[in-house]
Amino acid sequence: MTPTAPGEPTHFKASASRAFTFFAGKVAKWAGHPLAFALGTAVVVGWAGTGPFFGYSETWQLVINTGTTIVTFLMVFLIQNSQNRDGAAIQAKxxxxxxxxxxxxxxxxxxxxxxxxxxxxxxxxxxxxMAERLDDAREAADEAEARARDRARMAAERFG
Incomplete structure (x- = not known):
């Protein structure tokens, strides 16, 4: 458990951590949904459609660049948090x-x-x-050889 800041109650930290975990989990789950992709595509298509109206200006380009950079920057932290928790849970299991x-x-x-x-x-x-596979192969070969010997002995007894 990480230490709390001086004067910060422990229950506040646990509550904030739970709230962030809940929020990060919901956002990560939503971000992976096909509707999120469709919404992102719609935003880009909508932005591209306004290009002629704004004369493909630098400001018009800056809007999409800034928006996507901010979303990407924040999503990295949320998704990393979810992956860290998932990885820790899998490791514990x-x-x-x-x-x-x-x-x-x-x-x-x-x-x-x-x-x-x-x-x-x-x-x-x-x-x-590899050593175990080799041992298994040797064992299988020994068993096959023993079965072949037994069959040959039985055939010899029948015909001889």
Missing amino acids: LDELIRASAAQNRYIGIENLTEEELYELRQRCETCA
Whole structure:
């Protein structure tokens, strides 16, 4: 939990955080809706349609540039907040699955490793997976060979 500013009540911070989380979630969900795309397209088409009326002036161009820049700037923060929360929730769920299963608990919290450490860990996991596949293939080959031997022995007993 992050510290509050001096004189700021803790309940205010939690309430503001909840309000922002709610707002960011709603905006991110709405922004991904087809109607939001249609509205954005309508605004651009409407703006383009007014070009001849305003003589394609610099001010006319500045209106769309400024509007889209402001919307994009604010949306980055809202969507990033939603993605951060979604990522943290997924990570918590994965950690719980790891903790509650026969998986190795040492993988809990690896999202805090450096890029190099994660690369090394992935390489080790890939090496282990390849070794397991090789072991599985050898086991399958041994089983197939044993079945073939059994069939050959049974055929030899029948005909010999």
